[in-house]
Amino acid sequence: MKTFTIEQARAATSSGGVLSVNLKPIGSMFALEFVTHNGPAMLIAAVSKQVRRFSNPIKAFEIVRELGLEGGHFSVAEWHPEEKALDRPTRPDKAAALKAAHQAAGLKHLLDERVNLANAPDAIWHEAEDVFAELEIRNAN
Structure with a gap:
């Protein structure tokens, strides 16, 4: 079957090559078929x-x-909204990245809090020794 990117579809439509469009269900999603x-x-x-x-x-x-198309056909006969969980792939890489970002944000918040406490006028300073x-x-006990 022939395929179009959005730019190719735009060019085909403007040149008169597209007659109509169908909204075609695929599981819980829809696709455009020209x-x-x-x-x-x-x-x-x-x-x-x-x-x-x-x-x-x-x-x-x-x-x-x-795209400038005025109409087409659609059917919901093969549409299965209950399959939504199956159609969305899991993204463990994205989940790990978000978890790391949340942890980093928590550490940054803690660091900012500690810096503000250290910069307070009534902060008490201790010698490192x-x-x-x-x-x-x-630790000895």
Whole structure:
């Protein structure tokens, strides 16, 4: 089957090569299928080259309108919204990155708090030798 990126779909539409568009359900998502003079063509993502899926059909309709197409067909016969959890891939790399970012933000907050306490006018300063001596006494018991 032929595929179009959004730019290719825009060019094909402006040259009159696209006759209509269908909103096609795929699991819990939707895809745009263009009817062209040369047969059907699916809208794909420019980077991944995979069929572009829309969880919200309104976004697909916005693209249809942006392309200058006035109408088309849609069917919800094969739409299965209960499969939403299956259609969304898990992103353990993203989860790990977000967890690390949250931990870093917590440490930064703690550091900022400690710096503010140290910069307070009523802060009490101790000599390093006294602090280490006190720590040695605590750890010795």
